[in-house]
Amino acid sequence: MMTKVELETFVEGTTNYFEKAANQPASVGSPYIVQDGHPAVQEFTGMISIAGKRRGVVYFTASRPMLTVMLMRMGETELTQDNMCDLVGEVANTISGNARRDFGKDFMISVPTVVTGEPDKVLTPDNVRSFVIPINWRSHSAQLVVCLE
Amino acid sequence: MALASVKGGAPANGRLKLMICDDSNIIRRKIERELQIDRLQVIATAANGRQAVEAFRKEPADVVTMDLTMPEMDGIECVENLVQMKPDVLILVISALADKATAIEALKKGANGFLCKPFTDRQLTEALQELLRGAGNDD
Numbered sequence: 001m002m003t004k005v006e007l008e009t010f011v012e013g014t015t016n017y018f019e020k021a022a023n024q025p026a027s028v029g030s031p032y033i034v035q036d037g038h039p040a041v042q043e044f045t046g047m048i049s050i051a052g053k054r055r056g057v058v059y060f061t062a063s064r065p066m067l068t069v070m071l072m073r074m075g076e077t078e079l080t081q082d083n084m085c086d087l088v089g090e091v092a093n094t095i096s097g098n099a100r101r102d103f104g105k106d107f108m109i110s111v112p113t114v115v116t117g118e119p120d121k122v123l124t125p126d127n128v129r130s131f132v133i134p135i136n137w138r139s140h141s142a143q144l145v146v147c148l149e
Numbered sequence: 150m151a152l153a154s155v156k157g158g159a160p161a162n163g164r165l166k167l168m169i170c171d172d173s174n175i176i177r178r179k180i181e182r183e184l185q186i187d188r189l190q191v192i193a194t195a196a197n198g199r200q201a202v203e204a205f206r207k208e209p210a211d212v213v214t215m216d217l218t219m220p221e222m223d224g225i226e227c228v229e230n231l232v233q234m235k236p237d238v239l240i241l242v243i244s245a246l247a248d249k250a251t252a253i254e255a256l257k258k259g260a261n262g263f264l265c266k267p268f269t270d271r272q273l274t275e276a277l278q279e280l281l282r283g284a285g286n287d288d
Contacts (some may be wrong), residue, residue, distance in 0.1 A: 020272075021267035021268075074179060074276035075183070076178065076179070086173050093218060094245040094267055096247025097239075097244065100248035104250070105249075105250040109216055109246075
């Protein structure tokens with residue numbers, strides 16, 4: 001079960017990512033728990049599996065319009081499907097990797113897996129509650145989902 | 150999976166040869182695009198450690214930016230390989246892994262600097278300048 005302090009690590013990581021990488025701060029809302037079923041997913045989802053000290057999954061899910069603007073803000077000119085997949089994976093990877101500042105080296109993260117569409121492929125463990133961190137950036141919304149034993 | 154890219158021709162006029170290694174295409178392109186140090190010229194990019202070792206064997210770079218979490222061969226193992234081939238190579242690790250133990254391990258294996266993702270353009274330039282200053286290659 002995650003603590004409030006642990007969750008704050010991911011909120012700070014998300015805030016930091018948008019400030020530095022996307023060159024424009026995001027409004028990161030209060031995390032909430034998904035009580036029944038699995039959290040919703042959008043068109044592009046970058047997933048990181050967590051092993052070692054903690055087990056579970058962290059994923060970032062966003063729409064194509066949001067990723068398009070993010071790429072543009074990053075100075076990227078190739079607004080391709082491949083680069084959108086790359087970006088959702090990189091966001092999830094960066095926020096998860098940054099969490100090791102607090103969780104330590106035994107918080108082991110995988111390379112990203114990217115899913116486009118197909119919400120049934122974005123799986124979280126059934127026996128663990130998922131926390132959703134809502135992200136509002138410009139006129140777009142995305143979610144970071146943290147599901148850790 | 151992207152293949153390693155080797156750009157033709159050796160840098161002229163004393164420029165240092167730079168290789169960029171990261172499994173993210175947008176990060177590789179960002180580093181290449183935002184590079185504001187005239188003395189560095191990108192000669193190769195690689196999407197994982199194995200590709201980086203192959204490209205380095207063909208043409209050793211003077212400076213390398215190195216991600217850590219990558220498929221096939223991770224950055225720590227790649228740093229060891231590159232340092233074995235060229236002990237005076239300058240390696241800047243650019244990684245999201247923000248724990249001190251990982252940074253220390255990378256430095257022990259032969260890396261010369263560590264920049265945490267996400268980074269701003271200015272932070273990238275400053276980190277590379279610091280790397281060059283430390284090796285007596287002021288820009």
